[in-house]
Amino acid sequence: MRFIHDWLHALYQWTCRLAASPKAVWALVGVSFLESSCFPIPPDVILLPMILENRQKAFRLALYCTIASILGGFFGYFIGAVLYNTVGVKIVEFYHYQEQFDALCQQYNVYGSWLVFIAGLTPIPYKVITIASGVTRLDLLSFTIASVLARGGRFFIVAFIIWKWGRPMKDFIEKKLGWLTLAALILLVAGFYAIKYL
Numbered sequence: 759m760r761f762i763h764d765w766l767h768a769l770y771q772w773t774c775r776l777a778a779s780p781k782a783v784w785a786l787v788g789v790s791f792l793e794s795s796c797f798p799i800p801p802d803v804i805l806l807p808m809i810l811e812n813r814q815k816a817f818r819l820a821l822y823c824t825i826a827s828i829l830g831g832f833f834g835y836f837i838g839a840v841l842y843n844t845v846g847v848k849i850v851e852f853y854h855y856q857e858q859f860d861a862l863c864q865q866y867n868v869y870g871s872w873l874v875f876i877a878g879l880t881p882i883p884y885k886v887i888t889i890a891s892g893v894t895r896l897d898l899l900s901f902t903i904a905s906v907l908a909r910g911g912r913f914f915i916v917a918f919i920i921w922k923w924g925r926p927m928k929d930f931i932e933k934k935l936g937w938l939t940l941a942a943l944i945l946l947v948a949g950f951y952a953i954k955y956l
Contacts (some may be wrong), residue, residue, distance in 0.1 A: 782808055787826040794830030795885050796849050809920040820917035827909045831888045838892020845891045866894035871904045878908025
């Protein structure tokens with residue numbers, strides 16, 4: 759148990775050092791873009807320590823994260839619309855969602871925009887939804903509006919919380935890192951599991 763505790767704190771310190779480096783913004787933008795189409799790790803793991811290190815840049819960082827995530831969503835849409843049979847299907851199979859994905863696509867005529875909004879705001883894997891949006895040719899304007907509201911809402915809420923209560927939040931994270939990591943993993947798994955019931 760002590761080993762896991764030490765490892766988590768070492769990883770946290772490494773992330774904080776990355777957040778303070780000049781390359782941090784590019785890492786944030788890259789992860790935000792890829793998470794919307796194929797990458798499993800959410801950008802929050804970089805966004806949080808970056809804001810904690812420099813609260814004055816909280817909303818600028820949230821904007822970078824939002825823009826990159828929306829552009830990544832368009833890439834996911836493109837994969838679904840144009841490259842599904844070669845690339846998209848491999849991504850869906852990697853996450854073991856083929857059966858659920860087929861059922862999900864059937865709901866898009868009625869719930870498409872809401873599915874994009876819910877997935878963009880919650881731990882539900884946004885990449886599966888962006889690809890499904892492309893496969894079903896969800897109206898691009900509806901897709902864009904839902905993505906902007908959901909992704910912007912999610913990242914700006916995080917930015918506001920850390921900007922407002924940054925120092926106490928940093929102390930709390932450092933004291934409760936193990937439990938917070940466990941909670942984050944549970945949310946991530948729950949998000950992947952929830953897609954089966956959409």
